[in-house]
Structure formats: C-alpha cells, structure tokens
Amino acid sequence: LFDEGDRLLYVGITWNVRNRFYAHKADKVWWDDVVRHELEEYPDRDSVLKAEILAIKTEFPVYNKAHAES
Numbered sequence: 001l002f003d004e005g006d007r008l009l010y011v012g013i014t015w016n017v018r019n020r021f022y023a024h025k026a027d028k029v030w031w032d033d034v035v036r037h038e039l040e041e042y043p044d045r046d047s048v049l050k051a052e053i054l055a056i057k058t059e060f061p062v063y064n065k066a067h068a069e070s
Contacts, residue, residue: 001034008059010034011052013052
C-alpha cells in the first residue's frame with residue numbers, strides 16, 4: 001500500500017483482499033493516506049511469508065512492525 005508520494009506504507013498477506021482492505025479501513029488511522037496498491041500472488045503460504053519478511057526488512061514500510069527487527 002502506497003501514499004501519494006509513492007512511499008510504501010504497509011506490506012501484508014491475505015487470502016481475501018477485499019475483506020482485508022475493509023478491515024484496514026475500519027481500524028487503521030493511516031488508511032486514508034493509501035492511494036495505490038500492488039498485489040503479488042505466490043504459490044503457497046511459506047513463499048508469501050518469506051516475501052513479506054524480505055520486503056519489510058529491505059523496503060521499510062512505514063506501518064509494518066512485524067518482522068522489522070527479526
């Protein structure tokens with residue numbers, strides 16, 4: 001999820017993008033800053049979890065805390 005300056009705000013995993021977006025809209029104060037999203041598909045949970053961890057550690061999304069320090 002990106003803001004208007006193309007700053008990476010958040011990286012996440014979900015099976016249902018629509019429900020995940022509704023949940024973020026309901027409880028994330030930063031949701032109104034989101035103007036663009038990118039979706040990537042992976043063959044299995046292990047692959048997507050590894051990709052999420054790598055993205056958080058190397059791309060430094062503003063609102064991710066999980067995996068940031070591990």
